[in-house]
Amino acid sequence: MPISGVPWWRDAVMYQIYLRSFRDGNGDGVGDLRGARAGLPYLAMLGVDGLWLSPCFPSPQHDHGYDVADYCAIDPLFGDLAEFDLLVADAHGLGLKVILDVVPNHCSREHSWFRQALKAGPASAARALFHFADGRGEYGELPPNNWRAMFGGPAWTRIQEADGRPGQWYLHLFTPHQPDFNWRHPNVADSFDDVLRFWLDRGVDGFRIDVAVGLFKHPELPDSPDPTADEDARDAVNPLAWNQPEVHEVWRRWRTICNAYSARDGKERTLVGEVAVPAPADQAAYLRPDELHQAFYFDLLHTPWDAAAFRTRIDAALKDIVSTGAPVTWVLNNHDQQRTPTRYSRGTQPGEEPDPERGAARARAAALLMLALPGSAYLYQGEELGLVEVTDLPSEALTDPIVAATGEPAKGRDGCRVPLPWTGEQAPFGFSDGPPHRSWLPQPHWFARYAVQRQRGDSGSSWHLYRDALQLRRSLTSLRDATLHWLPGPPDTVVFGRGSGFVCAVNFTDAPVTAPVPGKPLLSSLPCDDGKLAANSAAWWLVNRLPD
The missing domain is CATH 3.20.20.80 (Glycosidases)
Incomplete structure (x- = not known):
């Protein structure tokens, strides 16, 4: 809450x-x-x-x-x-x-603005809502610039004008189905x-x-x-x-x-x-x-x-x-x-x-x-x-x-x-x-x-881990404190505190390490026994005061 x-x-x-x-x-x-x-x-x-x-x-x-x-x-x-x-x-x-x-x-090629732009022709007000440009080369057969689309291929597609002739090019930084708007309009x-x-x-x-x-x-x-x-x-x-x-x-x-x-x-x-x-x-x-x-x-x-x-x-x-x-x-x-x-x-x-x-x-x-x-x-x-x-x-x-x-x-x-x-x-x-x-x-x-x-139906499942973590996140007063304090821990771990008594520790190694605080954790991603933090696991504790 x-x-x-x-x-x-x-x-x-x-x-x-x-x-x-x-x-x-x-x-x-x-x-x-x-x-x-x-x-x-x-x-x-x-x-x-x-x-x-x-x-x-x-x-x-x-x-x-x-x-x-x-x-x-x-x-x-x-x-x-x-x-x-x-x-x-x-x-x-x-x-x-x-x-x-x-x-x-960007929008779809099926957007009413783009359909109108295709019909309206070069230098029209409808085309000014997008990035239409003449091509380079002797016959305009090359794209207006060398940009490539994020999803692959050129960032420009040439259209066929209403009279059937090859025409201008339009810009699309993702796919040809997604013409980019001209936000300067x-x-x-x-x-x-x-x-x-x-x-x-x-x-x-x-x-x-x-x-x-x-x-x-x-x-x-x-x-x-x-x-x-x-x-x-x-x-x-x-x-x-x-x-x-x-x-x-x-x-x-x-x-x-x-x-x-x-x-x-x-x-x-x-x-x-x-x-x-x-x-x-x-x-x-x-x-x-x-x-x-x-x-x-x-x-x-x-x-x-x-x-x-x-x-x-x-x-x-x-x-x-x-x-x-x-x-x-x-x-x-x-x-x-x-x-x-x-x-x-x-x-x-x-x-x-x-x-x-x-x-x-x-x-x-x-x-x-x-x-x-x-x-x-x-x-x-x-x-x-x-x-x-x-x-x-x-x-x-x-x-x-x-x-x-x-x-x-x-x-x-x-x-x-x-x-x-x-x-x-x-x-x-x-x-x-x-x-x-x-x-x-x-x-x-x-x-x-x-x-x-x-x-x-399985208390050890991933779903229960998320559900329990979300419940604790809502209920623990220490997690209402927006600050974070890094705490000491074993090598190749990340340990931090929130508020007056919340501790989170993550073991990034493939072997158990000594837990940074004693006692059974409130919640752990894998079982943590005998004062150990399991390999590739994380745990939450609530303590009277944060460790030095």
Whole structure:
């Protein structure tokens, strides 16, 4: 429960619902709003504070909803506005907040603005809402610049004009199905003001902002000195395409809108940005008091299982982000990243085989570490079940546009998006009431051991670990203290205290170590016996005073 007088989002634990894969309410094999509503009591039982809902706007689904055709409606694949309103009402009735994913950097080729732009022709007002440009070369046959798309291939696509001749090119920093808006045109900003108000009027508690470092491009669209950087890193690296100074004015504008709603009814709204920048100090620029309330701290997603590395990344976040007055927003998983048990199963030596048991232990320990840190946290659906990446999906089942663009299945994100197992011994494991085995991505047979029903009946399961941690996070007075104190511990461990008596310790080694405090812990990711902290485990204690 949020601290009295403190905005709820500062220490909230939010649950990401990737709608297609959470729960199917109509039996067609694709998760939807009805299924999400049915799962709300589960979220309340787990103990989270709310949910982040992936895009459910009308879309041709080339990038699973991140190619938006209409920002003020619901795709029939997921339901309708009435169903959305019921979901928000039911969530609020259970004390859960609702954050809606909004995609301002780009839209779908099916968006009415883009269709009009294609018809209108060069130099038209309709094309000015996007980045249309003449090609280079004798016949305009070369792209306007050398930029590459993050998902692979050129960042430009040439169109056929209305008269059938090859024409201009348009910019898309992800896929050709997702043309980038020209945010230097005032109509774009005005339109998104209306989008925010539309959903705020329907009761949402804030927005997750996709590609929050995007929107503005260098006004001259020059060549990049490192054109393949975005494509190689699959990250916002090109300084001519990302993190332009004008973007901060957009977040000031959006913050003003949210503040006006909060002032009107006393209910805090939040803006949480997908801010992929090189360092925490860069992220801090987005978290000034009049800009975003929160920004995902992605560094732990890419940190190796190493005590010194984790401490360095945590220190940097606490130093640079907290100094702005904003909380750190911690994440270990999301719909774009390989799941932690699989990431952590990899060995550190060349040729070393992955160890699934070790990966599972480390993922449980990392969860206790994250949930003990000051600030807020976002969980990705299935994280609480200890789900691992599905790495052997058949090629014909793969749907990620990254795979289509690169021809490399290993780069795709389908493996972390396989629908959740709820109950039973065979697919679709309660995900859908439709025909057997019907789900938009196939579920492996071994998903049965991760099913919600089975884990709720096992007190040692990953689900119980998350549920118990969330209960303690709410109830312990020491965890209301936003400060963190590093404490001494054995080599290759991370030990810190919060408040007057909370201690968290994480053993990053493959062997037990002496526990940093005596006595049985309140909670541990693996059994801790005889004053030992198990290998690749974490534990929480409550003591009369923090150790020196």
